Amino acid sequence: DQQVKQNSPSLSVQEGRISILNCDYTNSMFDYFLWYKKYPAEGPTFLISISSIKDKNEDGRFTVFLNKSAKHLSLHIVPSQPGDSAVYFCAASEENYGQNFVFGPGTRLSVLP
Amino acid sequence: GAGVSQSPSNKVTEKGKDVELRCDPISGHTALYWYRQSLGQGLEFLIYFQGNSAPDKSGLPSDRFSAERTGGSVSTLTIQRTQQEDSAVYLCASSRTGKNTQYFGPGTRLLVL
Numbered sequence: 149d150q151q152v153k154q155n156s157p158s159l160s161v162q163e164g165r166i167s168i169l170n171c172d173y174t175n176s177m178f179d180y181f182l183w184y185k186k187y188p189a190e191g192p193t194f195l196i197s198i199s200s201i202k203d204k205n206e207d208g209r210f211t212v213f214l215n216k217s218a219k220h221l222s223l224h225i226v227p228s229q230p231g232d233s234a235v236y237f238c239a240a241s242e243e244n245y246g247q248n249f250v251f252g253p254g255t256r257l258s259v260l261p
Numbered sequence: 262g263a264g265v266s267q268s269p270s271n272k273v274t275e276k277g278k279d280v281e282l283r284c285d286p287i288s289g290h291t292a293l294y295w296y297r298q299s300l301g302q303g304l305e306f307l308i309y310f311q312g313n314s315a316p317d318k319s320g321l322p323s324d325r326f327s328a329e330r331t332g333g334s335v336s337t338l339t340i341q342r343t344q345q346e347d348s349a350v351y352l353c354a355s356s357r358t359g360k361n362t363q364y365f366g367p368g369t370r371l372l373v374l
Contacts, residue, residue, distance in 0.1 A: 154303075182362070191265070191352055191365030192304070237304060248317050249363065251296070253303035 151175045152240050154252040161259050167225040169255050171238030174219065178240040182249070183212060183223045186235045195236075196223070228259045263287075265366035267353050273372045274343055282338045282369045286355030293336050294356075294363060295328055299349040307351075310336060343373045 153172045161167045171181075179200035184192035198205040198212045198221065205212050211224045225232055238252040266285045274280050286293050295307040306320040310330045321327070325343075330336040340347055350370050354363035 152303075184365075189367070191354070191367050193365065194362045197362065239304075248306055248309065248319065249294070250306065251304035 150253070151178075152238055152250045152252040154236075154238055154255045156255050157253070158256040158258070161228045161257065163230055163259055163261050164227045167223075167228045167232065167257055167259065169223040169225075169236050169238075169257065171221045171223075171252055172219060173221075173240050173250075175240070175242070175250075176219065177242045178250075180241050181212070181214060181221050182239045183210075184237045184239060184251075185232075186237060186254070192237055225257075228257075230259050230261050233257055233259045265353055265355050265364055267351075267366040267369050269369060270367065271370045271372075273374065275374055276345060277342055279339065279341045280343055280371065282340075282351050282353075282371070284336045284338070284353030284355075284366060286334065286336070286353070287364055288334075290355035290357055290364075291333065292356045292358055292363075293330060294354040295336070295338050296352045296354065297349040298352060298368075304352065307338070340371075343371075345373050347371060348373045 151174050182197040183195040185195050186192040196207050196210050196212050198214050203214050214221045235254040235256050237254045239249045241249045268283045293310040296304045308328050309317040312333045313330050325341045328338045350368040352368045354365045356363045
């Protein structure tokens with residue numbers, strides 16, 4: 149049973165528009181969440197994180213929103229750029245339980261020029 | 262080095278052979294993780310090291326998989342008697358402590374024929 153779900157395997161967005169990537173989780177003990185971006189043939193790179201004490205974290209064009217009651221988080225990229233085209237992984241962990249980060253299956257974002 | 266390095270970058274082996282994958286974490290990072298990504302799948306957690314000890318081995322898929330870390334630095338992941346289903350990209354990540362952002366290496370692409 150997947151504890152972290154990214155139900156959209158792919159997403160296409162026009163350059164300049166907003167990209168919204170969604171992530172749902174089932175484990176209510178998760179309280180720390182991260183987004184990673186992965187280009188082909190490279191390892192994932194960290195984008196942005198959020199702790200459960202917050203409901204929003206912003207870093208430049210990237211904003212992550214957390215809705216704990218819905219067990220849902222989303223990554224907003226605005227404005228989207230062609231270089232943002234990559235696979236985006238959502239990951240979650242319990243702060244107080246080891247360091248087992250559970251990753252979602254990823255969403256492939258294509259930003260069209 | 263500047264980042265996490267992994268070797269080899271690619272490995273082709275025959276079913277039944279043993280393989281050893283190496284990870285060099287970022288200098289000073291005490292936490293080290295191994296993941297694998299099978300084709301079309303998300304990242305699957307394998308094992309986590311804090312220093313030389315592995316408090317969480319919950320993700321190792323079978324007793325054919327083992328990992329060690331020496332000197333709080335380099336780690337090796339060994340797969341004995343490889344099977345075709347072991348074919349995947351094996352990713353290593355490190356972080357300053359277990360509660361920090363993980364930095365990933367480029368991965369080792371393993372193909373078992």
